[in-house]
Amino acid sequence: MSDEERQTPRRRMLRYIAKSAAPLKQALQTLANRKNTTEPSERPRVVRGDIDSLPAVYLAAAVLDPLYIFDGAGSILYSNEAADLAFGPMTKSVSLRLKFRAPEMHELVSRVISGAEESTAINYSERVPVERAYRVVASRIGNDTGLYVLMFKDQSEARRIDRMRADFIANASHELRTPLASVAGFIETLRGPARDDAKARENFLQIMQNQTQRMARLIDDLLSLSRLEMKPYQKPNAQLDVVALVRGVIESMRHIASENGVEIVSELGDAPLLVAGHSDELVQVFENLLENACKYGSSGERILVSAEQASPMDEVRVRVQDFGPGIPEEHIPRITERFYRVDVETSRTQKGTGLGLSIVKHILTRHDARLSVKSASGKGATFVVHFPPVPPSGTGAESA
Numbered sequence: 001m002s003d004e005e006r007q008t009p010r011r012r013m014l015r016y017i018a019k020s021a022a023p024l025k026q027a028l029q030t031l032a033n034r035k036n037t038t039e040p041s042e043r044p045r046v047v048r049g050d051i052d053s054l055p056a057v058y059l060a061a062a063v064l065d066p067l068y069i070f071d072g073a074g075s076i077l078y079s080n081e082a083a084d085l086a087f088g089p090m091t092k093s094v095s096l097r098l099k100f101r102a103p104e105m106h107e108l109v110s111r112v113i114s115g116a117e118e119s120t121a122i123n124y125s126e127r128v129p130v131e132r133a134y135r136v137v138a139s140r141i142g143n144d145t146g147l148y149v150l151m152f153k154d155q156s157e158a159r160r161i162d163r164m165r166a167d168f169i170a171n172a173s174h175e176l177r178t179p180l181a182s183v184a185g186f187i188e189t190l191r192g193p194a195r196d197d198a199k200a201r202e203n204f205l206q207i208m209q210n211q212t213q214r215m216a217r218l219i220d221d222l223l224s225l226s227r228l229e230m231k232p233y234q235k236p237n238a239q240l241d242v243v244a245l246v247r248g249v250i251e252s253m254r255h256i257a258s259e260n261g262v263e264i265v266s267e268l269g270d271a272p273l274l275v276a277g278h279s280d281e282l283v284q285v286f287e288n289l290l291e292n293a294c295k296y297g298s299s300g301e302r303i304l305v306s307a308e309q310a311s312p313m314d315e316v317r318v319r320v321q322d323f324g325p326g327i328p329e330e331h332i333p334r335i336t337e338r339f340y341r342v343d344v345e346t347s348r349t350q351k352g353t354g355l356g357l358s359i360v361k362h363i364l365t366r367h368d369a370r371l372s373v374k375s376a377s378g379k380g381a382t383f384v385v386h387f388p389p390v391p392p393s394g395t396g397a398e399s400a
Helices: 003-038 056-062 081-087 103-114 156-191 198-230 242-252 254-259 279-296 329-334 344-349 356-366
Strands: 067-071 076-079 119-126 132-141 147-154 239-241 263-267 274-276 302-308 316-322 370-375 381-387
Touching (some): 103 132, 239 242, 242 316, 254 263, 279 302
Antiparallel strands (some): 119 132, 132 147, 302 316
């Protein structure tokens, strides 16, 4: 048998094997191609610095505001993480109209899909679970993509600040208008019927002086609050002995306590307690707290001032306690609001401006500290300032 005749069966076998393996090879290639399209690691590679190779979903995911991409039927094709956090996760192909049922949202989506406008915007509010205000913009993506984007800009904080500013201006105007009207009325009376009445003139002049002093105090507090808000925030890095600081404030407030028939009893102790803070601002905090205690707790005839720290890693607490009429429980959450008064007539009698505790709260917030209040009607009031512990590696104490 020749060599060619001996090799013919072998060649036939090889051809049979190659022919049989072709379908298997094709199946493996198909599987490999499918893997390339499904596994994130095999997605089309983005060339570094090349904007043209950057997938649109990468850009949408990087947007910090809630964002949806939807098609001409109003069905959601993509939602970024911010949208899932704000409105809850939604599966693809869910209609936007089912998620946002407000008529204005339906009209917004319909206008942009119909092509009436390339981009349009509305104001939209969510009331559950908390009230939020958004500026919603709907835009067409490209010219012939058939895709659209819906983006939400949260304006809740801006709205809250605008309301606070409007309330503040209204309250400040009201507080200034009352003494101004009083002074203007007395001037008119002095120039008319009381022109020659020495007794009435002296009485009216005294009232006018009191009213002008009230306006001056109000303006001083407004300026103080404004300076605090405009002052750049700098985390306190100097340490001071709060016991020595409060002891100095007590001595400076003795005359106010005496005028109100109150005795300030110090239970501060001799051990220094270090806190991080600005001396001038903390003096203002304790002056306001002690002045309030003297004026509104005078019927209790004494004020206790104490300070404590359980251990170096615990907070420092400074307590100012009076034994006066106290504060009804329903008022406690609001007493640090600007111009809020528990009793308007008593506050004005005591020459209060309604801004003292607002200033205290603002200063303590800048010091990473806080104010707590415990009180009940007829049982006095206790104001406690809580300072965070000072890290052991701090610098030396600042003299108070």
